[in-house]
Amino acid sequence: MTIHADHSAPETVAGDQAGDVRAKFGISVEDYMLPARHQIQMVNPDGTLRSKDEQGTEPGHEYPTPGDSELMAAYERLVVGRRVNDQNSALVRQGRMAVYPSSHGQEACQVAAAMCLQEGDWLFPTYRDAVAVMTRGVDPVEAMTIFRGDWHSGYDPKKYNVGIQCTPLTTQLLHAVGVAHAAKLRGEDTVVMAMCGDGATSEGDFHEALNFAAVFRLPVIFFVQNNKYAISVPLSHQSVAPSLAHKAVGYGMAGERVDGNDLVALMAVMDRAVKLAREGSGPLLIEAHTYRMQAHTNADDATRYRPDSEVAEWQAKDPLTRMKAYLTDKGLLDDAASDRIAEHAESVATQLREGLGEDVPVQPLDLFKYVFSKPTPQLKEQSDMLAGELARAESAGNTDNSGTESAK
Amino acid sequence: MTVTTTATSTTTANVSAATASAAASAAATAEATGPQSLTMAKALNTAMADAMRADPSVLVFGEDVGLLGGVFRITDGLMAEFGEQRCFDTPLAESGIVGMAVGMAINGMRPVIEMQFDAFAYPAFEQIVSHVAKMHNRTKGALKMPMVIRVPYAGGIGGVEHHCDSSESYYAHTAGLKVYTPATVADGYRMLREAIDSDDPVMFMEPKKLYWSKDQVDLGALRAEHDAGTSTEGRAAVARPGTDATLIAYGPSVPTALAAAAAAAEEGRSLEVIDVRTLVPFDDETVCASVRKTGRAVVIAEAHGFASVSSEIVARVQERAFHYLAAPLLRVTGFDVPFPSPKLEHYYLPSVDRILDAVDDLQWED
DSSP: OOOOOOOOOHHHHHHHHHHHHHHHHSSOHHHHHSOOSSOBOOBOTTSOBOOGGGSOOBTTBOOOOOOHHHHHHHHHHHHHHHHHHHHHHHHHHTTSSSOOOOOTTOHHHHHHHHHTOOTTOEEEOBTTOHHHHHHTTOOHHHHHHHHHTSOSOOSOHHHHTBOOOBOSTTHHHHHHHHHHHHHHHTTOOOOEEEEEETGGGGSHHHHHHHHHHHHTTOOEEEEEEEOSEETTEEGGGTOOSSOSTTHHHHHTSEEEEEETTOHHHHHHHHHHHHHHHHHTOOOEEEEEEOOOOSOSSTTOOGGGTSOHHHHHHHHTTOHHHHHHHHHHHTTOOOHHHHHHHHHHHHHHHHHHHHHHHSOOOOOTTHHHHTSOSSOOHHHHHHHHHHHHHHHHHHHTTOOSOOOOOOOO | OOOOHHHHHHHHHHHHHHHHHHHHHHHHHHHOOSEEEEEHHHHHHHHHHHHHHHOTTEEEEESSOSSSOOTTSTTTTHHHHHOTTTEEEOOSOHHHHHHHHHHHHHTTOEEEEEOSSGGGGGGGHHIIIIIITTHHHHTTTSSOOOOEEEEEEOSSSOOOTTSOOOOHHHHHTSTTOEEEOOOSHHHHHHHHHHHHHOSSOEEEEEEGGGTTOEEEEEHHHHHHHHHTTOOOTTOOEEEEOOSSEEEEEOTTHHHHHHHHHHHHHHTTOOEEEEEOOEEESOOHHHHHHHHHHHSOEEEEEEEESTTSHHHHHHHHHHHHHGGGOSSOOEEEEEOSSOOOOGGGHHHHSOOHHHHHHHHHTTTTTO
């Protein structure tokens, strides 16, 4: 590993950036950082393509339409994502999963956040981003293990370059910043996708992460899924900024708003963001307007804080039906392709039912095994105590607990 | 947004000047062999420099640690020698510093970060407790957290409000963190090297009042000790042998305990002083062996006594050495009040007199 010892005083970065922006986009750095006047939207809810001048693009905020094969691949994952969401909610009802914060309605965001990345890039998700995690390549059963209740993280983050689905809001954005910073110091062109929701933008770590990323000019994309509610509290109680994307300029990065239920627009905006970040333009903040169609989790009752009419309004903007109509009209999606995709989705659902339906025997002594890399005598003592209890229970005929292996 | 070139070139000039002086002092340190007079500050500084020379993934960052060399100058010269990529100032945000370090540790680095003062570290508490301490466990060991969080802590320097907290109990209470606190110049070097080498996260609590304490140390011997893999983790030191009672102390309280033992010796009482060194993991064996030998003990700590490291030590010793005790264990700790203002800290901190009073109360007449 080499870390270059050349001195790049941070003060010069902002100056460079203004010049870079002017040269690259022909607009002022402020116009580059402020989001376009309207959100980027390419496809109407009925699936028809919007005309170029209705897509919300402006000079310096231009987005080419993604290619057909990219869109077809994304659509397939969209269908799989929806099926996974609904399968998991069913598994919760059957008692097979402890909890599942469904991203039903937000699947276009999930798919775009994962698909815009390349090998070697990293994704830092929240607890509502399991579909993005899966789309990024994490084994579906491993991705859902956190919700099953037998361990906190079901996968090795380094195997997939995907952080653990994070519960303490926006704390993972700083980890994304650190991963990007380490990569940059080694001269690697890693891009990091850092995800959070609209309510989470009120957290202090959101501010610190965006500021750090901007000051160190790191290739991090902060992707905010604005689904309008933080459990029950509407966005109006979180922020009175013109939009969440407007916060970008305060940190010295580019912000953009995009229709979060329009997969075409999302892919276009995210692809460009990744490209800019990788080229060294620094971090970006993307706000996607979407809607959490279901309750926060199975423990929540959404009818207590939002009217059915609002839900119905968003039902009409569903990302799946919109994308299906668009691709069908374009002649890309026929019945055969639809059937094949549905079959794929069903096979993933089956995988989840089977994988999460199995009772994985818990290993009680694992409680101690991983607390430290180099274990302590105190934990060895406690582990031995539990092992003794287990052995006594076993000899008394109670074999419910299976772990007898001593901690290392 | 726009910055004049003058500002930039000034910074560069300062960096160059710092480079020259630091390179000179680093070279002087590196060449030194045999015993020499060294401060704790310089020992810590040398430990970081040596670790950075040995491993390019070791990074140092925090507030004012770059050009200034830290408000206590513990990182003095590191930016000049290793460049702004490896020793740098961050925006002023402690949660950001720790959270970014977590990401760097995930991605192959060994961050050594500085919290400017004990009480300034609290904004980072969530990152420390929810991520630094838990990452290895929640990923079943897939992600290691080889990072050191350096915290200048405790009183005795006449610091104003929010600059003198003894915050070690918060960290010692958190499963998944190791907590080191050196009390001698040699341990400053030894323990910081070991903390940087550790694949576990270490809260490295530096007693502020000992930064300028001096001792004769042989850096060459310490380096050889390090290279041989000698470990202090979980190994308390017998700072002064004795037979009549044991003083159990750590960090800033060790010199106070030693002074009390010296005073007691003049009165004919032989006190053994144990320097705990690492609060987590705790060396039950050495501490209890001493108490079993002497039958009497006083635990000394600057922190509030209630629900603290000192109360944990008392509990552990009586659990393991009850039948050897000739008297209840006593404690001399800070009172359960917020850390006092400079003119009052004298009344708050454990003192030689208060320690000797506690020793007198160890039921000698029985």
